[in-house]
Amino acid sequence: MSDDIESQLRAALRPVAPSEEFSQRLAASVASRHLTARKGRRSGARLHPLAWWFSASLAASLILAVGVHQHLEQQRLQQSGLEARREVLEALRVTSQKLNLAYEAVKSQSTSLTDEGNSV
Amino acid sequence: MRKCISIVFWLLTPTLALAAPNPRLAIPSFSALAQKATESVTITLDPGLLGLAAKFLDSNDPQEAATKDVLKGLQGIYVRSYTFDKDASYQQSDIDAVRSQLAAPGWNRLVETRSRKTHADVDIYIMVDHDQAIGLALIASEPRQFTIVNIVGAIDLDKLHKLEGQFGVPKLDIDPAKAAPAAPK
Numbered sequence: 001m002s003d004d005i006e007s008q009l010r011a012a013l014r015p016v017a018p019s020e021e022f023s024q025r026l027a028a029s030v031a032s033r034h035l036t037a038r039k040g041r042r043s044g045a046r047l048h049p050l051a052w053w054f055s056a057s058l059a060a061s062l063i064l065a066v067g068v069h070q071h072l073e074q075q076r077l078q079q080s081g082l083e084a085r086r087e088v089l090e091a092l093r094v095t096s097q098k099l100n101l102a103y104e105a106v107k108s109q110s111t112s113l114t115d116e117g118n119s120v
Numbered sequence: 121m122r123k124c125i126s127i128v129f130w131l132l133t134p135t136l137a138l139a140a141p142n143p144r145l146a147i148p149s150f151s152a153l154a155q156k157a158t159e160s161v162t163i164t165l166d167p168g169l170l171g172l173a174a175k176f177l178d179s180n181d182p183q184e185a186a187t188k189d190v191l192k193g194l195q196g197i198y199v200r201s202y203t204f205d206k207d208a209s210y211q212q213s214d215i216d217a218v219r220s221q222l223a224a225p226g227w228n229r230l231v232e233t234r235s236r237k238t239h240a241d242v243d244i245y246i247m248v249d250h251d252q253a254i255g256l257a258l259i260a261s262e263p264r265q266f267t268i269v270n271i272v273g274a275i276d277l278d279k280l281h282k283l284e285g286q287f288g289v290p291k292l293d294i295d296p297a298k299a300a301p302a303a304p305k
Contacts, residue, residue, distance in 0.1 A: 077172075084165065084173035091163045091199045092187065095269045098260040102242035105233035 143255020
C-alpha cells in the first residue's frame, strides 16, 4: 500500500522537460520586458537635455536680467552723480558771484574812504 | 539712583539737542516767486548728494580737486536765486523770513554791504562752534535778483582759501586764523 503511494508520488514529482510552447512564451515575455525597459531609458534620456536646456536658459535669463539691472542702476547713479556735480559747481558759481558783489562793495567803500582821506 | 540718572538724562537730551546750534536754515519754497522769475536756481544738496558729487569731481583737475577738498566736511548746500525782468518784483518780507532765522544764537554777521549805487545788499553770516565754522549763510538782494545761500557743515577756511580766484571766487584776503573766531554781530 505504502509502496503504491510512494510510486505515485515519485511519478507525480518527476522532472518534466518544458514544452516547446512554454519555452517560446517565456522567451517572448523576457524579450518584451527588456524592450520596454530600454524604451523607458531612452525616453528618460530624451527628457534630460530638455531639462538641462530649461535650467541653462533660466540661469542665462537671470544673469542677463541682473546684468541689465546693474547696468541701468549704474547709468542712473552716473546721471545722478553728474547732476549733483553740476549743481555743486553751479552753487559755487552763484556763491562766488555774490561774494564778488560783497567784495566789490567793500572795495569801493574803502576806496572812497581813502579818497576822502587823501582830499582832506 | 541709576533710574534717577537715566530719567534726568532722558529729560535733558531734547533740551541739549535744542541748545545745539543748527546752521541749516528753513528756506521757504518761494513757489510764487519762482513762477514770476525769468530765471531761477534751486539747489538742494544733502550729504548723500554731496558725497556722490565728490565722486564725480576729477581729482586731476586742480579746480575740481580743490572743490572736492572743500566738500569733504560739508553736510549740505542750499541755494535759491531768482532773477526778475523788472524792479521790485519781490517783497523784502520774502527775505525777512530767512533773515529772522539769522538772529538766532550762534549766527554772526561777517559782512554787511549796502550799495547806494547798485542797490545791492549783501549779508554774510557765519556760525561758529568750538572755533570751527559750521555754517554759512549769504543773502544778496538786488533790485531784480535775490539770492540765498546756506552752506551747512565744517567749512574749512583754509580749503575755501584755495578756491579763491577759481569759479570767479574773488581774492578776499581771508585770513583763516582771523576769520575762525566768532565775529561780533
